[in-house]
Amino acid sequence: MLEKERAYFSQHHSMFVDQYFGKYVLIKGEEFIRAFSAVEEALTEGAKRYGLQLFLVREVTATKERIIDIPALTLGILRDNASRPSKK
Secondary structure, three states: OOHHHHHHHHHOHHHHHHHHOOOEEEEEOOEEEEEEOOHHHHHHHHHHHHOOOOOEEEEOOOOOOOOOOOHHHHOOOOOOOOOOOOOO
């Protein structure tokens, strides 16, 4: 899911950094829609335009990859290898 949008973001990353560093870009398919100052603004606009269709909102940072931080894992509250109940 969102392969086209992620590829478009990656291909145009240097341009986004030059023009929109620190902002949030809204991408649908292979089209840049607009940049926003706040993630909430980008998500609201995406929802208005596309409803339940998929669209990408990504913060423009120096790196192309998105860093995902899950505090519960970092703090040890959850473990990524937690055992699951077996089916009987």
